[in-house]
Amino acid sequence: MLITGVFAWTVHDQGNREFATALSVARAYYEKDQAVRQWIAAQGGVYVKITEQTQPNPHLVDLPHRDVTTDAEQQLTLMNPAYMIRKINERFSRMHNDYIHITSLEPLHEENEPDEWERGVLENLEGESDEVAKIVDFRGQPTLRMMRPMVTKRRCLKCHERHGYKVGDIRGGVSIAIPMAPYRKDSSEHLLLIGTTHGGIWLCGLLGIGFYTQRARRHLEDRQNAIHSLAQASNYNRSVIGALGEGLLGFDDKGRLTFLNPAAEQLLGWKENELLGKSIHGFIHYLKTDGSTCSEDECPMLGVLQSGESHSSRDDQFMSRERKAIPISYITTPLFEQNSIVGGVVAFQDITEQKHNLQRIEYLAHHDSLTGLPNRAAFLEAVDNALAHAHRYDHGLALLFLDLDNFGVINDSAGHTTGDELLSEVAKRLRPEIRQPDFVARQGGDEFLILMMPDGKEEQMEDAAGYLALKATTLAQRILDTMREPFLLDGKSYYVKASVGISLYPEDAKDRVELLKNADAAMYTAKGEGRDTYALYAGDLAQRIQHRHMLETGLNQAMIKEEFHLAYQPIVDLNDGRILAVEALLRLDSATLGKVSPVEFIPVAEECGLILPIGRWVLQTACRQMAEWYGSGLDLKVAVNLSTLQLQREDLEAIVLQALEDAQIPASKLILEITEGATLHASPIVIERLERLHELGIGLSLDDFGTGYSSLSRLKNLPVDTLKIDKSFVNGVVTDRDDEQIVLTTIELAKNLNKRALAEGIESREQWQCLVRNGCQRGQGFFFSRPVDAAAIEKLIREDGHWNRNLTN
Incomplete structure (x- = not known):
């Protein structure tokens, strides 16, 4: 059928x-x-040749050019x-x-x-x-x-x-x-083949069914006899094994369960009759302790059927009826009958409580019981691992040693219970300040340890060690700020501050002992400096970081105390010395830092974000000075430098326009200078922003040209008026043939792109003459003037507008 x-x-x-x-x-x-x-x-x-078969289509008569004649006098018609x-x-x-x-x-x-x-x-x-x-x-x-x-x-x-x-x-x-x-036809042939095949299958099936039915009947009888024999053996020993306190189960040579004692039923939640004949691997043991699947070939209990030797395990797991893992230890022993293995017996115990105790012991061995933080032993282990990784991959580490100031006074006056609560609260404040993969631990008493490791970005930096030290001091300051908030315990406020010592690997130490010792020494230095502060372990790098922080603090104070001022350097016509514009240059004369070079303080201002308010101040101040000159009859343009951060700001246009509006000066009097490096990765949005400023009449100058690796296609799309030839090329324009060729090429490039070339850093008559000879029309440098104040510029312009009357002699 x-x-x-x-x-x-x-x-x-x-x-x-x-x-x-x-x-x-x-x-x-x-x-x-x-x-x-x-x-x-x-x-x-499609046009085709006009033939008897392809006559012009009367339905296309209204279309223009239905019929055309090719240059070869071939008559074509549109189909x-x-x-x-x-x-x-x-x-x-x-x-x-x-x-x-x-x-x-x-x-x-x-x-x-x-x-x-x-x-x-x-x-x-x-x-x-x-x-x-x-x-x-x-x-x-x-x-x-x-x-x-x-x-x-x-x-x-x-x-x-x-x-x-x-x-x-x-x-x-x-x-x-x-x-x-x-x-x-194909279907009929296919059906004939299928019919023949099905007939053959039908005939073979009848013969096979008869043969295998006979074999199955014999196999079933043999199986029933074996089960009956095993059941008899099981009943014989049931009274003995039923009294055992540990779980006991048996399986045959196929891995099928043959019995469970009452203890096994209680531990696993199964009844014996529910598991008889079921696979021990499929129902009880199919997962490893790590949660991965254990295949039947990997099951160590079934392995005794092949090896004939007992197997024991102190840590494994069985699955209960509710599919929950039960930690167990067991021993599996093979069963023999006339030198043939006929099954096995497993004796097992629930070790859940023992495992919990071991985990608790392990936790207590590596954690502080009061704060829950890792303890000194765990911290030392982490330092050893970090040092090995740092040595292998050549990167640095920072260790921060934190000690609470005057904790002993609170502990003695308020009691040890309050002191313990205070330490727990300190630990809670420390945890959110620590990033991954950094590590915080309690050393003991009121001392805490922090291990700081660099991330991928820091490892790739040229001054990775300096940057890591800076990050460590930043973290230390953040922790100090956190500790200054009062701790509320039992309705009372307690104030406790901290001193932090910082040691760096490999700058300050080469091993764990020295790293800890130096951090401890730095912590005592911080306490000696008045507490509630941090200190780096003495060394060159420490001095650099301290100076950098001092400079950042000084820049903030300089903004508040108005210690910045502008100097102006003339931009002249190289042919006659006539002053065409001036470049506004930022200067700092601080009461605490003294006179600081822009080369030193501008990178710090850019890194800490102060360049944005400083840049706005420069723009506004330069526009106000230009307004004063413009109002007194001096028609003088002023060039102001923009940083990379300013270029990226969405409000750049608004800031520039607001400065021009406040000063009431035309946009055409302002020149914005941007470095070539700043435009190297400028987004299309930044380019559009510059184009809109340029369309308003604001001049744009590309500073340090030749040093930023920009492409000609990018230069073509930049809306700049002037290419400023970098001082590094001007320095060698007289003595170095390559520099002279670079300068000459830049001048020609500017002419071909309808832009102006301006040489900066001109310091000698020979340089000036070489530039004039090569066709450069504008320049600036010490040969004409150092940067001077606004009054000196005004005086010079009023004399006759030339900085050096003998320039053309």
């Missing part, structure tokens, strides 16, 4: 396959038709897609005995007149995705006929708009006819 049913279903399925195959061919013809039609329509039609597809399909039908027909209820050509089947389908087409497919009698033989609608597209209106066609109208269909004879 099964074979007959399968064969009947196969015959039915084969008929469906015939239909599906023919339909897929018809669809392929249709898609080919549409692809060719779309391509021809996309070209606007529309529908006509060409019809001709292609006629030839294709003759070649392959298939039928492809473009038809319509209102055909323009009699060749497109529908037959009875096509007319019935066309009358019922409604949507562009409609498809009708059916096997009917066509030309005297069974044939699959398929039709899909033809929908008017916008490109069709070129030829058919005058026929009243509109986009989306269904104007006909593509009819395809595929004879079924070839497919049915």
Whole structure:
């Protein structure tokens, strides 16, 4: 019956396959038709030679250039897609005995007149995705006929708009006819083969069923006898093993459970009758202690069936009926019968409580019981691992030694209980300040240790050690700030501060002992400096970091105390010395730091973000000074430098325009200088921002040109007026042939790009003469003037506008 049913279903399925195959061919013809039609329509039609078979189409008479004559006097006419597809399909039908027909209820050509089947389908087409497919009698033989609608597209209106066609109208269909004879022939041959095969299978099946039924009956009898024998043995020993306090279970040579004692039932939650005959691996032991799946080949208990030797484990797990892991220790012993292994016995114990105790002991061995932080032993282990990693990958470490100031006074006056609570609160404040993978621990008493490691970004920096030290001091300051907040304990506020010592590897120490000792010494230095502060272990790097922090503090104070001022350096016409503009240069004369070079303080200001308020102050001050000059009759432009951070700010335009508006000066009097390096990775948004400023009339100058590795394509797109030749090239323009060629090339490049070249750092007459000789028209430098105050600039301009009257002599 099964074979007959399968064969009947196969015959039915084969008929469906015939239909599906023919339909897929018809669809392929249709898609080919549409692809060719779309391509021809996309070209606007195709020109062909005018012959007897390809006469000009009267329906295209309204189209311009329907008929053209080539340079070779060849007469061509435009064929529309529908006509060409019809001709292609006629030839294709003759070649392959298939039928492809473009038809319509209102055909323009009699060749497109529908037959009875096509007319019935066309009358019922409604949507562009409609498809009708059916096997009917066509030309005297069974044939699959398929039709899909033809929908008017916008490109069709070129030829058919005058026929009243509109986009989306269904104007006909593509009819395809595929004879079924070839497919049915193949199907008949296939069914014959299947029928023969099924008959053979049927005959072999009858013989096989009889043979294996006999064997299965014998096997079942043998199995029942074996189970009966094992059950008898189990009942014999049940009274003995039932009294055991530990779990006991047995399995046969196939790994199937044969018994469980009451203790095993209680531990696992299973009843014996629920597991008899079940696989010990599939129901009880299938996961390892790490949670991964244990395959049957890896099961150590079943392994005794192969090895014949006992196996024990102090730490494994069984799965309970609720699929919960139970930690156990066990021993598995194989069972023999006449030197053959017939099964095994597992004796096991629940070790959940022992494991919890061991984990508690392990935790207490590495953690402080009061604060929950890692203890000194865990910290030393972490330091050893970090030192090994640092030595292998050549990076630094920072160790912070924190000691609470005056903790003993609170501990003695308020009691040890309050002191312990205070230490716990200190630990809670420390945890959020420590990032991964840094490590914080309690040393003991009121001392805490912090290990700081660099991240990937810090390791790649040129001054990675200096940056790590800076990060360590920043963390120390953040911790000190956190400790200054009062601690509220039992309704009372307690104030406790801290002193922090910092030691660096490998700058200050080469091993763990020295690293801890130096951090401890630095902590006492901090206490000696008045407490509530941090100190770096003495050394060159420590001095650099201290100086950097002092400089950052000094810059903040300088902003408050208004210790910045501007100096102005003339920009002159190299041909006659006439002053054309001045560059505003920032200077610092601090009461605490003294006079500090911009080369030193500007990078610090950029790093800590102070460059933004400083840059705004420079822009506003320069615009006010320009307004004073402009109001007194001095027509003088001022160039102001912009930092990379200022360029990235969304409010740059607003700041610049506000400064111009407050000073009431024209935008054309302001020049903004940007470094070539700042534009190297400038985003399109930054470029657009500069273009808008330039469109307002603000001049843009590209400083340090030649040092930033910018491409010519980027330079072409930058809206700058002036290329400032870097001082490093001007220095060697007289003595170094390569520098002279670079300068000359830059001047020529500026001319070709309709920009100005300006040389900076001119310090000698020879440099000036060489630049004039090479066609550079503007420059600045000590040869003309050092940066001076606004009064000196005004005096010079009023004398006659030339810095050096003997310049042209």
